[in-house]
Amino acid sequence: MHDDQPRTSAPDALPEVITRYLTAHRAHDTATATSAFTREATVIDDGNTYEGTEAIEGWLNRSATEFTYTIHLTDAQQTDATRYIATHHLEGNFPGGAIDLRYQFTLRDGLIEHLVIEP
Numbered sequence: 001m002h003d004d005q006p007r008t009s010a011p012d013a014l015p016e017v018i019t020r021y022l023t024a025h026r027a028h029d030t031a032t033a034t035s036a037f038t039r040e041a042t043v044i045d046d047g048n049t050y051e052g053t054e055a056i057e058g059w060l061n062r063s064a065t066e067f068t069y070t071i072h073l074t075d076a077q078q079t080d081a082t083r084y085i086a087t088h089h090l091e092g093n094f095p096g097g098a099i100d101l102r103y104q105f106t107l108r109d110g111l112i113e114h115l116v117i118e119p
Contacts, residue, residue, distance in 0.1 A: 014076050018084060018105050021112060026071055028064040030057055038111045045117040067094040074100070082107045 014022075017036050024032035034057045037043075043050040043059060050059045069092020077085045086103045099119060106114035 013078075014084060014086060015107060015110075017107065017111055018086065022073065022086065022103075025060065025063075030060045030064065033060050036112050037115075038108060038113045041111070041113050041115070043115045043117070045115075067092050069094060 021033050021036035024030075024036070034053055037053055037056055039053055040051070041053065041056060043056050045059065045063075048059075050056050069090050072089045073086055074089050075085075075087040079085060084105045084107070086105065088101050088103060089098070090101060091098045101117055101119060104114075104116040104118075105112055
């Protein structure tokens with residue numbers, strides 16, 4: 001029997017590479033966060049697309065300095081063999097002050113190949 005319903009998992013059930021990225025991102029450790037991506041990875045955030053590790057590193061550096069905010073993981077789901085969704089609640093000095101964002105990860109060979117961040 002085939003079951004393709006998303007499985008909700010505890011945040012600590014996320015793959016190590018996603019946890020490593022999220023922890024490094026929160027700590028503004030750009031080098032460690034960037035190392036979680038494949039060389040040709042793509043990130044889509046706030047309608048902008050960043051392709052390749054250099055562009056992703058620039059995006060991480062900007063997002064670390066543009067605003068001050070707290071980020072809390074509120075939910076984690078595995079939607080298929082290589083796809084995960086981690087929902088975060090952010091509060092800070094950005095427009096609106098608070099938002100829930102879905103980080104949609106696609107993995108390949110133990111690294112993040114694709115990340116889409118959207119409400």
